[in-house]
Amino acid sequence: xxxxxxxxxxxxxxxxxxxxxxxxxxxxxxxxxxxxxxxxxxxxxxxxxxxxxxxxxxxxxxxxxxxxxxxxxxxxxxxxxxxxxxxxxxxxxxxxxxxxxxxxxxxxxxxxxxxxxxxxxxxxxxxxxxxxxxxxxxxxxxxxxxxxxxxxxxxxxxxxxxxxxxxxxxxxxxxxxxxxxxxxxxxxxxxxxxxxxxxxxxxxxxxxxxxxxxxxxxxxxxxxxxxxxxxxxxxxxxxxxxxxxxxxxxxxxxxxxxxxxxxxxxxxxxxxxxxxxxxxxxxxxxxxxxxxxxxxxxxxxxxxxxxxxxxxxxxxxxxxxxxxxxxxxxxxx
Amino acid sequence: xxxxxxxxxxxxxxxxxxxxxxxxxxxxxxxxxxxxxxxxxxxxxxxxxxxxxxxxxxxxxxxxxxxxxxxxxxxxxxxxxxxxxxxxxxxxxxxxxxxxxxxxxxxxxxxxxxxxxxxxxxxxxxxxxxxxxxxxxxxxxxxxxxxxxxxxxxxxxxxxxxxxxxxxxxxxxxxxxxxxxxxxxxxxxxxxxxxxxxxxxxxxxxxxxxxxxxxxxxxxxxxxxxxxxxxxxxxxxxxxxxxxxxxxxxxxxxxxxxxxxxxxxxxxxxxxxxxxxxxxxxxxxxxxxxxxxxxxxxxxxxxxxxxxxxxxxxxxxxxxxxxxxxxxxxxxx
Numbered sequence: 001x002x003x004x005x006x007x008x009x010x011x012x013x014x015x016x017x018x019x020x021x022x023x024x025x026x027x028x029x030x031x032x033x034x035x036x037x038x039x040x041x042x043x044x045x046x047x048x049x050x051x052x053x054x055x056x057x058x059x060x061x062x063x064x065x066x067x068x069x070x071x072x073x074x075x076x077x078x079x080x081x082x083x084x085x086x087x088x089x090x091x092x093x094x095x096x097x098x099x100x101x102x103x104x105x106x107x108x109x110x111x112x113x114x115x116x117x118x119x120x121x122x123x124x125x126x127x128x129x130x131x132x133x134x135x136x137x138x139x140x141x142x143x144x145x146x147x148x149x150x151x152x153x154x155x156x157x158x159x160x161x162x163x164x165x166x167x168x169x170x171x172x173x174x175x176x177x178x179x180x181x182x183x184x185x186x187x188x189x190x191x192x193x194x195x196x197x198x199x200x201x202x203x204x205x206x207x208x209x210x211x212x213x214x215x216x217x218x219x220x221x222x223x224x225x226x227x228x229x230x231x232x233x234x235x236x237x238x239x240x241x242x243x244x245x246x247x248x249x250x251x252x253x254x255x256x257x258x259x260x261x262x263x264x265x266x267x268x269x270x271x272x273x274x275x276x277x278x279x280x281x282x283x284x285x286x287x288x289x290x291x292x293x294x295x296x297x298x299x300x301x302x303x304x305x306x307x308x309x310x311x312x313x314x315x316x317x318x319x320x321x322x323x324x325x326x327x328x329x330x331x332x333x
Numbered sequence: 334x335x336x337x338x339x340x341x342x343x344x345x346x347x348x349x350x351x352x353x354x355x356x357x358x359x360x361x362x363x364x365x366x367x368x369x370x371x372x373x374x375x376x377x378x379x380x381x382x383x384x385x386x387x388x389x390x391x392x393x394x395x396x397x398x399x400x401x402x403x404x405x406x407x408x409x410x411x412x413x414x415x416x417x418x419x420x421x422x423x424x425x426x427x428x429x430x431x432x433x434x435x436x437x438x439x440x441x442x443x444x445x446x447x448x449x450x451x452x453x454x455x456x457x458x459x460x461x462x463x464x465x466x467x468x469x470x471x472x473x474x475x476x477x478x479x480x481x482x483x484x485x486x487x488x489x490x491x492x493x494x495x496x497x498x499x500x501x502x503x504x505x506x507x508x509x510x511x512x513x514x515x516x517x518x519x520x521x522x523x524x525x526x527x528x529x530x531x532x533x534x535x536x537x538x539x540x541x542x543x544x545x546x547x548x549x550x551x552x553x554x555x556x557x558x559x560x561x562x563x564x565x566x567x568x569x570x571x572x573x574x575x576x577x578x579x580x581x582x583x584x585x586x587x588x589x590x591x592x593x594x595x596x597x598x599x600x601x602x603x604x605x606x607x608x609x610x611x612x613x614x615x616x617x618x619x620x621x622x623x624x625x626x627x628x629x630x631x632x633x634x635x636x637x638x639x640x641x642x643x644x645x646x647x648x649x650x651x652x653x654x655x656x657x658x659x660x661x662x663x664x665x666x
Contacts, residue, residue, distance in 0.1 A: 062533070062539055065541075139581055183541070185541075192582070192585065193585070196585045200395070206395055206586075207584065207585030207586050208398075208516070208518075208541075208542075208583065208584045208585060208586065209541075210585060214582060217578045217581060217582075218574070218578070219574040219575075219577040219578055219600055219604065220574075225607060226577075226600070226603050226604060226607055228577060228578065228581050228604075235582075241551070241552040241553075242552075244552040244559075244561060245550045245551070245552055245561065248472055248550060248561050249525070249547060249550075249568075250541065250583060251540065251541045252525065252526070252529045252540030252541060252543060253539075253540050253541065267552055267559070270559050271552065271559060271561075274558060274559055
C-alpha cells in the first residue's frame with residue numbers, strides 16, 4: 001500500500017463515516033441523560049475551557065487525563081460489590097475440590113447459604129474468599145472464568161446481567177471527554193484483571209487504561225508452556241491513599257479530572273485537583289432509592305462521608321443522581 | 334464549534350498536513366537506516382501479515398501491542414547503564430548533606446572518584462547508590478532533577494547528551510509500527526520515573542506507555558500540600574521473569590511483538606512469542622565496536638548469552654548492528 005493510500009484509509013475513511021452520521025449526531029444532545037443544572041453545566045464549562053486554544057486554561061491533548069472509579073461511579077455496587085458476588089459464586093463452584101471448607105470459616109457459612117455470617121469476619125473473611133476465587137489459575141484461565149460468569153450471572157435485585165448495570169450518564173460523559181481529546185482511565189478499588197475483562201466492550205476503555213487492586217503473579221512453566229500464574233497474595237490495594245500511588249505508577253502523569261463516589265476516592269480527587277491549572281473533581285452521590293439506591297455517610301459499601309465535606313469545602317461538583325440524571329442504567333430506554 | 338467543524342479539524346487537518354508531506358514521504362524509504370537483509374525483511378513481513386485484512390494472521394488494531402526494552406535496545410548502555418551514571422552524579426551532588434558518606438561504602442569510594450571500588454559491592458552497592466539518588470523527594474521534584482541532569486550531562490566516551498545516544502534504526506522501527514496501528518510500550522529494567530522524563534519527547538512514547546522498575550511511593554502531606562513522596566524501598570524489579578509480570582500488570586494484554594537485547598529480556602520475548610497467532614521477537618546484537626560497542630555472552634552489562642541460544646532455537650530475528658544498520662545513533666547524519 002502506498003503512503004497516500006494508507007493516509008486515505010487512516011483519515012478519509014473515518015471522516016466519511018463520521019460525515020455520514022453527522023446529521024443525526026448534530027441532532028443528538030451531548031450528555032443527553034443529564035438534566036440541565038449545575039452538575040452538567042460544570043462539566044461542560046470545564047471541558048470547553050481546557051480545550052479552547054489560546055485560553056489560559058488550555059491543556060494539550062496528551063495531558064488530558066481523566067480517571068474514573070468503577071464501583072458506584074460507572075456501575076452499581078449494592079447490595080455488595082459485584083466482584084464479591086462473583087467471588088461467592090466462584091467459591092461455591094470450587095467447593096467440591098475443597099472438602100476442608102465444610103468446616104472452615106468463612107467458607108462453611110457461605111456454603112450453607114449464610115452470606116451474612118460468612119462476612120462477619122470482616123476484611124479478613126472477604127480477603128480469604130477473594131483470594132480463593134482469584135488465585136490458583138493462570139491469567140488466561142481467570143479471564144475465561146470471569147467472562148463465563150458475566151455471560152450467565154444476574155444481579156440479585158434487578159435480575160439484569162451485571163454489564164447492564166452501568167450508568168448511562170457516565171457512558172455519555174466518557175464519550176464526551178474522549179470526543180474532546182481526553183484519555184479515559186479507570187482507577188478501581190476492584191481487581192484490575194476482573195475489570196479488564198469487560199472494560200473495553202462496556203466502557204470503551206482498553207485493558208492498558210485500567211488500574212485496580214492486584215494479586216501477585218509468577219511467570220513459570222506449566223506443563224510445556226510458560227504461563228503467568230495468579231498467586232494467593234495481595235500485590236496492591238488501589239483504594240484511598242493507594243489511588244494516587246497507583247495512578248502515578250500506571251500513568252506517570254497527574255490527571256486533570258477525577259470522578260468518584262466514595263471516601264475511597266477522596267485522595268484521588270485531592271491529588272487531581274491539587275495540581276496547577278484548571279482541574280475538575282466530581283462525586284456521584286447516590287440519592288435515588290427508587291431507580292437505584294440511596295446511601296452515603298452511614299453505608300458500609302461506598303461510604304461517602306469525608307468526601308461530601310471535602311467536596312463542599314473545595315467546590316467540587318456533586319451529582320445528585322435523583323435530580324441530575326433523567327436515566328440511570330444504560331439498559332433502560 | 335459544530336460537530337462537522339470538529340470533525341474537519343480532527344481529520345481533515347492531519348490529512349492535509351500529511352498530503353503536503355506525502356511526496357517527500359513517498360520518496361523516503363521506510364526503515365531507511367536498515368540495510369536490506371533478513372532482519373529488515375522479517376520485520377516488514379511480520380507487519381504486513383498482521384495488518385492485511387482477511388489474512389489468517391490479521392490482528393485487530395487494539396491488540397497490536399509492541400514492547401521494547403530500553404537500555405541497549407533503544408539507546409546505549411555502555412560503559413554502564415546511563416541511569417547509574419545519573420545516580421553517581423546525584424550522589425556527588427548530595428554529598429555535602431551527607432557527611433557520613435565520607436566513611437561509608439559504597440559512597441566513600443565513589444566520592445574519592447573510585448567508581449570501580451564503589452561498585453565492587455555488587456548489586457547491593459548499586460542498590461544503595463540508586464536508592465540514595467531516587468528517594469527522599471516528591472515525584473515532581475524527581476522529574477525536575479532528572480530533566481536538569483539530561484540538559485547538561487554528557488556521555489563519558491562520546492561526549493554526546495544521553496538523549497542523542499538513541500538508535501536511529503529503532504526510532505524508525507517505532508514509527509513504522511505506529512504507522513501500522515501498533516501501540517508501542519517500553520518495558521525497561523531501568524526506573525520507570527527516570528525513563529518517563531524523556532520517553533515522550535525522544536521516542537514518542539507517552540509516560541502511560543512506559544513500564545519499568547520502581548520504588549515505593551507514599552501519598553502524604555508536605556507543608557500544606559498533598560504530594561507523592563519517593564521512599565527508599567524497592568517496589569518492583571522489571572527484569573527477567575519480572576518483565577512478563579509487569580507487562581500483564583500495566584497492559585493486561587499479551588504483546589504480539591517484543592524487542593530486546595539481553596538475557597534480561599528473554600522471558601519477555603518468550604511470553605510474547607508463546608502466544609497464539611503470528612508473533613515477532615527480535616534481539617539487537619551489539620556487534621559494532623567501531624560505531625558503538627561489541628559485547629554479548631561475557632558482558633556484565635547487557636549480557637546476551639541464553640538469549641542468543643533461544644533466538645537460534647526459536648527462529649527469532651537477531652539484528653547484527655554492524656551489518657544490518659547503516660546508521661547507529663540518531664545524532665549522526
